[in-house]
Amino acid sequence: MSHSSVNVRFAPSPTGELHLGGARTALFNWLYAKNQGGQIFLRIEDTDRTRSKDEYTDQILDALQWLGLNWDEPLVYQSNRFDDYKVHIANLLNSGQVYRCFCSKDELQSARDEGHYQYPGTCRNLKDEGVKMRLNQGIGFTYRIRISEGETHYNDLIYGPITVDHNEVDDFIVVRSDGSPTYNFTAVIDDHDMNITHVIRGEDHISNTPKQILLYEALGFDVPTFAHLPMILGHDKKRLSKRHGAPGVQSYRDEGYLPESLNNYLALLGWNPGTEEEILSMDELVQKFDLSQVQKKGAVWDEKKLHWVSGQHMMQTNTDFILDSIRSISPNWGKGSDISYLISIIELLKQRAKSLTEFITQSHYFFQAPSVYDSAGLKRGWPDDQVNDRVEGIKSTLQEITIWRKEDIETVLKDHATEHELGIGKIIMPIRLAISGGLSGPSVFEILAHLGKEETLNRIETALKELPQ
């Protein structure tokens, strides 16, 4: 393994399902790793034992798998690493870089309530006897890092140079009174132990970064390179959350979006390939991805554009694959029909279905006669019983067709129109209504050919009986 190889990680905490922001972070990490020929690791940040749940871990892994963001081994759980953290704490305590703080949560909270936002340093310089006394009294304590004066700066791959004065960095807690390590502490140790070279994460971590750098230095570790990604926003420009009705990644799968579409749109949110291309395959994304093209500004999530991206991908997607994908979200779709029939239906709908669910909702009439007729459609296409006479004529014409294929049907119906001096629309609209229940869809001639002569005539017969309503 060469020294310059890139290692990145995605480190979700299993306190909820994978949401869009997390997916975007995962994607950018993954794209960067693949682009650089590096590796991407996954770390489950489950140090908060009360909020972490295994079912969320499962959901997150499932979502990542669905997105195709496969990760390298090993998969790291922070909850398995508590012993490692303890060793480092002991060392830091010995060297005096960390000290025990006996202040209670309530004390600290009330100080904050009074407007003192920073830790007042109450226990910073306790003498050994003072510490010993409190320990003997059984007073609970946390460990805090001792931050010295100065400033810390680093060069963010996306935001550029960032400097923070240590006055702004509290002696923050690294180990809680229950003995569990906090995020900033575990993240540093893990990123070091996992050989992470590039930390790519959300912009909400910018202000954690100086704290972590200070910890890297205290522990004598090399500091990795940081890159912070802008947030994904809701329409109110606030960070996207459940409040915006932003669901987990799985619901996009259930809504019928292909992973490639979601990835493509997610990539476009805060990044562009430097050209005006917008529809990109995973391979193209990997090839063109570049952190220096990443935006600093938060980006508003736009469902409509996702839908458009999805439609573009759908047109380019292999039909067999679409069939498999439809079946994966709706196993019973087209059950009982030949695969070749389903394939031809997908071909017909491919240009108009922008998601897998739209294939399903737009294909009902290929499998069963319409049970209701669209009312707006009836107004236009079958307003009164004059239409019935017309349709009777069309029906007889269709009945005479011997070879039931699209071309012949088309010819016959067009001839019928000419013969009776009717606009072709006058013929097609009622027929479309009769066979599909609505006024939109692929070529009527195609639909008739697919349904077969008998089924077509049956549906027309039914419509003649029931319409006009």
Next chain:
RNA sequence: GGCCCGUUCGUCUAGUGGUUAGGACUCCAGGUUUUCAUCCUGGCAACAGGAGUUCGAUUCUCCUACGGGCUACCA
């Protein structure tokens, strides 16, 4: 309150010390289509504000405003 970050059409974005400030989504109008969708053509629509630097600033600097993030014994 403090600190950090940001600000080009409604949204995603391109862009340069001198451009008719470009593209995409959405929306609207027209064309193609038997319908819908696709596709094509056209249209609406932006440099947050104020100073400064400069012959000239959307572009560089500063200030203000606005927005976001952090300020937890969450991650």
